[in-house]
Amino acid sequence: MLAVTGLTVATLPLLSTAALADDIGDSYSPDPLSALQAWAIYGGVVVGAFLLAIVLTLLSSRSSGPPRYRPGRPWSHDEIWVGDPPAVAEGERPHVALPGTGGASGRW
Amino acid sequence: MAVGEAFSHDQTDRLERARAAAEQQTGIAFAVRIGAIDGEPDLVAEQILANQVPNPRVEAVLLLVSPGDRLVHVATTAGAKRRVSDQIAGLAVLTMTSSFTVGDLVGGIVNGLRQLADAAGAPSGAHTRPGARSAAIEPSAR
Numbered sequence: 001m002l003a004v005t006g007l008t009v010a011t012l013p014l015l016s017t018a019a020l021a022d023d024i025g026d027s028y029s030p031d032p033l034s035a036l037q038a039w040a041i042y043g044g045v046v047v048g049a050f051l052l053a054i055v056l057t058l059l060s061s062r063s064s065g066p067p068r069y070r071p072g073r074p075w076s077h078d079e080i081w082v083g084d085p086p087a088v089a090e091g092e093r094p095h096v097a098l099p100g101t102g103g104a105s106g107r108w
Numbered sequence: 109m110a111v112g113e114a115f116s117h118d119q120t121d122r123l124e125r126a127r128a129a130a131e132q133q134t135g136i137a138f139a140v141r142i143g144a145i146d147g148e149p150d151l152v153a154e155q156i157l158a159n160q161v162p163n164p165r166v167e168a169v170l171l172l173v174s175p176g177d178r179l180v181h182v183a184t185t186a187g188a189k190r191r192v193s194d195q196i197a198g199l200a201v202l203t204m205t206s207s208f209t210v211g212d213l214v215g216g217i218v219n220g221l222r223q224l225a226d227a228a229g230a231p232s233g234a235h236t237r238p239g240a241r242s243a244a245i246e247p248s249a250r
Contacts (some may be wrong), residue, residue, distance in 0.1 A: 006132070006173070019116055023158050023184045025229070068113070068114060068115065068116060069114035069115065069175065069213070071175070071208070071211035071212070071213055072158060074176045075114075075144055075174065075175045075176035076145070076176075077113070077114035078143065078145075079141055079142065079143025080113075080114060080115065080120075080141070080142040080143060081139065081140070081141055081142075082123045082124055082127050082137035082139065082140035082141075082217075083124075083127050083131075083137075083138060083140060084139065085139075085141070086156050086157075086159035086160040087159070088245035095155070095158035095159050097154055097155065097158055097177065098154050098155075098157045098161070098185060098186075099164055099186065100164050100185070100186030100189065101150075101153070101154050101164070101183055101184060101185060101186065101189070102183070102184045102189040102192075102193070102194045102197065103150065103153065103156060103181060103182045103183040103184050103194065103197045104180075104181070104182050104194055104197040104198035104200075104201045105150065105179065105180065105181045105182075106179070106180050106198075106201035106202065106204070107177075107178050107179050107180075107199065108180070108205040108208040108209045
């Protein structure tokens with residue numbers, strides 16, 4: 001409550017300085033903007049906002065760690081084992097077949 | 109190959125917990141391999157299983173998932189086939205591909221493992237011989 005009161009007291013005079021000015025102009029005598037100034041202000045704000053968003057996006061993607069697999073993209077990582085991979089002892093020839101196996105396949 | 113891991117730590121942890129739970133629930137050795145498959149999936153799976161288990165009577169199930177080829181294959185040893193039939197494996201494949209279609213790779217594998225474990229059920233006395241399983245496929249103490 002005290003903070004709100006303090007802020008109000010501090011900002012009200014600041015915001016009302018325009019009203020205290022001798023000449024604030026009127027709708028019949030505006031200080032006209034040139035076309036270049038208008039484009040610079042209204043276009044510049046939009047372009048600047050987009051550029052800011054792009055820069056922030058690039059920065060966040062760089063700082064988000066190593067690239068993860070995204071579904072639908074080609075797999076470009078090494079194979080991953082959940083559970084232990086098959087171990088072939090050194091000098092031993094790998095087996096090539098196991099009789100009687102079953103299972104099923106599918107594509108998506 | 110891309111720099112970095114394909115999955116986050118949380119995703120890897122989720123997969124490992126699902127695999128360990130399936131193994132604990134059934135007594136069957138489960139393994140999941142995610143990556144490119146070079147050759148026919150059933151032959152590749154058979155070769156991997158042949159190097160994972162000492163003999164065909166050992167109960168083991170292998171899930172091969174190739175996201176790049178959009179292919180999944182469930183392979184069972186002759187020992188595991190009695191509890192995880194080809195029909196059950198086919199249903200698990202269907203469950204997984206349903207999730208994969210909407211981009212949920214990890215969720216699909218977790219659901220597939222759960223479904224296979226539920227279908228296989230608890231181990232009977234004849235199948236609960238941890239010593240009979242290959243040391244290479246014993247669940248690690250992670």
